[in-house]
Amino acid sequence: MSAVLTVEGLVKHFPIAGSRSVVQAVNGVSFSVAKGETLSLVGESGSGKTTVGRCVLGLIKSTDGAIGFHGKPIDRRRNIRSSELRGRLQLVFQEPAESLDPQVRIGNTIAEPLRSMGVSRPDQRQRVREVARRVGLRDSTLEQFPAELSAGQQQRVGIARAIVTDPELIVLDEPTSALDPTARAEIIDLLIRLQQELETAYLFISHDLSTVRYLSHRVAVMYLGMIVELGTAKELFSHPRHPYSVGLLSSVLLPNPKLKRESAVDLAGEIPSPIDLPTGCYLAGRCPFADDQCRSEMPPEDTVAEGHTVNCFKHRDALRGHEALDYFDDFQVEAEKLLGAGRR
Amino acid sequence: MAAVETTVAPQAGAPGMTMLDIAGLNVSYPVYEEEPVRAVRDLDLSVRSGEIVGLVGESGSGKTTLARAVMGLLTQPGRIDTGSIQFDGKDMRALSENQLRAIRGRDIAMVIPNPRSELDPLIPVGKQIAAVARAHLDIGRAEADAMALDMLKAVHIPDPTRRFRAFPHELSGGMAQRVVMAISLVCSPKFVISDDATSGLDVTVQAQVLDLLRTLVREHDTSMLFITRDVGITAHFCDRVAVIYRGEIVEFAETADFFENPQHPYSVMLLAAFAHNPALRNKWHKPLASTEAEAGRACLYAPRCVHREDECDERHPDLRELGGARHLVRCHFPVERVA
Numbered sequence: 001m002s003a004v005l006t007v008e009g010l011v012k013h014f015p016i017a018g019s020r021s022v023v024q025a026v027n028g029v030s031f032s033v034a035k036g037e038t039l040s041l042v043g044e045s046g047s048g049k050t051t052v053g054r055c056v057l058g059l060i061k062s063t064d065g066a067i068g069f070h071g072k073p074i075d076r077r078r079n080i081r082s083s084e085l086r087g088r089l090q091l092v093f094q095e096p097a098e099s100l101d102p103q104v105r106i107g108n109t110i111a112e113p114l115r116s117m118g119v120s121r122p123d124q125r126q127r128v129r130e131v132a133r134r135v136g137l138r139d140s141t142l143e144q145f146p147a148e149l150s151a152g153q154q155q156r157v158g159i160a161r162a163i164v165t166d167p168e169l170i171v172l173d174e175p176t177s178a179l180d181p182t183a184r185a186e187i188i189d190l191l192i193r194l195q196q197e198l199e200t201a202y203l204f205i206s207h208d209l210s211t212v213r214y215l216s217h218r219v220a221v222m223y224l225g226m227i228v229e230l231g232t233a234k235e236l237f238s239h240p241r242h243p244y245s246v247g248l249l250s251s252v253l254l255p256n257p258k259l260k261r262e263s264a265v266d267l268a269g270e271i272p273s274p275i276d277l278p279t280g281c282y283l284a285g286r287c288p289f290a291d292d293q294c295r296s297e298m299p300p301e302d303t304v305a306e307g308h309t310v311n312c313f314k315h316r317d318a319l320r321g322h323e324a325l326d327y328f329d330d331f332q333v334e335a336e337k338l339l340g341a342g343r344r
Numbered sequence: 345m346a347a348v349e350t351t352v353a354p355q356a357g358a359p360g361m362t363m364l365d366i367a368g369l370n371v372s373y374p375v376y377e378e379e380p381v382r383a384v385r386d387l388d389l390s391v392r393s394g395e396i397v398g399l400v401g402e403s404g405s406g407k408t409t410l411a412r413a414v415m416g417l418l419t420q421p422g423r424i425d426t427g428s429i430q431f432d433g434k435d436m437r438a439l440s441e442n443q444l445r446a447i448r449g450r451d452i453a454m455v456i457p458n459p460r461s462e463l464d465p466l467i468p469v470g471k472q473i474a475a476v477a478r479a480h481l482d483i484g485r486a487e488a489d490a491m492a493l494d495m496l497k498a499v500h501i502p503d504p505t506r507r508f509r510a511f512p513h514e515l516s517g518g519m520a521q522r523v524v525m526a527i528s529l530v531c532s533p534k535f536v537i538s539d540d541a542t543s544g545l546d547v548t549v550q551a552q553v554l555d556l557l558r559t560l561v562r563e564h565d566t567s568m569l570f571i572t573r574d575v576g577i578t579a580h581f582c583d584r585v586a587v588i589y590r591g592e593i594v595e596f597a598e599t600a601d602f603f604e605n606p607q608h609p610y611s612v613m614l615l616a617a618f619a620h621n622p623a624l625r626n627k628w629h630k631p632l633a634s635t636e637a638e639a640g641r642a643c644l645y646a647p648r649c650v651h652r653e654d655e656c657d658e659r660h661p662d663l664r665e666l667g668g669a670r671h672l673v674r675c676h677f678p679v680e681r682v683a
Contacts, residue, residue, distance in 0.1 A: 044546040044549070045517070151403070180402040180403055180573060181402075181573070181574070181575070181614060181617035181618065182402065182613060182614070182617045182629060184617065185617040185618075185625060185629070186629075189622050189625075207546060207547065209547065210576075210618060213620075214620045247548060248547065248548060251547040251548045251550065252547055252576075253547075253550075253551070253574070253576040253577050253579065253580050253581075254576050254579070255575045255578070255579045255603060255614075255615055255618055256579055256603055257579040257580060257599055257600055257603050260580075267548050269502065270516055270518050270519070270549060271516075332619065332620055332621070335615070335616075335618060335619040335621075335624075336619070336621060336624060338606070338612075338615065339612065339615070339616050339619055339621075339625070339628060340624070
């Protein structure tokens with residue numbers, strides 16, 4: 001598998017006006033996304049996941065590190081806006097209603113990326129119809145305005161606009177968090193189907209862990225601008241190693257009162273300010289296992305299994321006996337039983 | 345309707361007693377030259393003292409309209425057409441605006457999302473909590489400030505003495521939400537309505553806020569109507585669960601019973617949205633495209649229902665008791681569990 005996207009040691013600091021200190025939003029992040037693969041970035045708000053996505057598209061200039069698209073760098077001159085990469089990288093936004101121009105008909109909205117690439121009018125029209133059908137929009141919808149559509153349909157338009165150029169990588173920034181659960185499930189199924197058909201690579205940014213488990217191949221857990229754990233979705237959700245991952249996963253409330261979350265890790269407090277970062281492990285202030293080493297040194301990356309890395313000094317001792325967290329898998333088994341029901 | 349003398353029921357607040365009783369409530373929004381939009385339809389709902397009732401529905405189902413109707417805070421031009429709202433033995437619809445104002449914030453409090461937009465950006469948060477206490481309780485400034493500080497401690501705000509003087513923009517989202525909770529709970533209300541109050545929070549913070557809310561509710565024997573889009577939360581937080589669809593309650597049951605044995609096809613579809621097996625999920629879910637422009641059926645859910653029959657188009661189903669344990673469902677052909 002060749003990597004579509006490689007990110008090496010990405011750092012992004014935002015200056016604060018009138019101050020010498022900076023917001024350290026991203027502090028050395030490395031990962032890659034292969035063709036046809038979904039890598040998810042998860043974490044609380046303020047963990048830097050959106051900033052990573054914007055750096056990847058070249059929408060903001062990174063402070064340090066390298067971003068490669070098929071091995072060639074993305075930077076200030078070569079980015080989503082440059083003629084060379086235009087259409088090959090795309091973006092789907094969080095709020096479908098706000099990302100669509102209310103005064104532009106749906107068909108023209110979807111055609112917009114093609115216009116900027118200089119595709120002829122008849123070709124545009126044909127391509128738009130093709131893509132609209134692919135995402136499940138009717139031809140008549142193309143003549144409508146965004147306000148006439150439901151939120152789920154609006155997000156279909158957002159996705160159609162992204163895939164209309166047949167991109168190799170799509171950055172999806174919380175594409176389902178503004179949707180009702182039923183519309184969310186439809187959009188997720190659509191994204192999975194499109195990826196199988198088009199072999200697009202997805203960088204999926206979300207704090208909705210249930211969705212992430214379903215749609216990702218690999219998952220990177222971010223905390224204060226760093227990846228603290230990275231592994232396959234199956235491995236990471238069933239055997240999370242980092243105390244933060246364990247705390248995060250056990251906070252998810254799935255609709256089954258019998259599956260009580262018993263967490264070995266109680267994450268007290270909230271994410272610290274990215275302006276004054278603590279020395280040592282960034283989680284030390286919230287972690288029940290932290291000791292002096294954690295408070296003074298930054299834990300290195302530790303490989304625990306093929307493709308599964310953890311940045312924690314304590315993961316071998318602290319979570320022994322609590323390693324298996326079958327909450328998500330148990331829920332699916334229970335759900336299958338329940339949904340197998342019939343009519344009275 | 346003649347003004348009804350407000351009577352205080354004997355032993356108000358005793359456990360198990362009905363704290364809020366909504367009967368036959370209809371709320372609509374008039375539309376120019378068209379039929380009014382019926383946001384809440386013939387709705388019956390009761391919440392007992394010390395109980396947390398979850399109300400689950402998608403956007404546009406009438407959840408927030410219901411909450412605002414109970415508070416007497418419907419946004420214009422919404423209006424209550426018929427129905428009664430009894431709170432703690434008082435007929436809320438018969439009360440004057442002044443009488444309502446004395447109850448809101450004192451006996452009934454509401455927690456809403458977007459904590460930052462609810463807080464005054466120019467007043468320290470401690471003072472905002474104290475102001476509510478002073479408005480409703482006959483206490484002085486110093487005493488109100490002390491109560492506010494106690495509330496900040498109760499909602500686990502770190503360093504409460506310093507945060508008392510903090511302005512809303514200096515707090516994180518989770519902390520601002522806790523300040524809003526402190527404002528709601530400072531007068532120890534008998535009843536709290538939470539309207540999607542945790543939806544904007546991270547899962548870790550949401551878990552903390554819910555634990556805290558439950559502890560506070562239990563300690564003060566408060567009742568609660570917990571409105572949410574996320575059926576997952578209700579499983580772990582509520583005593584009973586009601587599902588609302590287009591302004592109607594379609595199912596109402598004890599939490600364990602509801603999740604063990606959901607009977608309305610819509611409830612099952614809401615649960616199915618969490619399943620990762622698309623074949624199983626689609627068994628309960630018609631794609632949206634095929635359900636457009638099909639209003640006016642006898643059963644409001646018929647256009648989206650996978651079990652629809654002729655009877656569903658002809659006769660509106662009543663909310664009826666099924667399978668005992670006070671499990672109510674509004675469906676001609678309820679779901680039966682096979683396992």
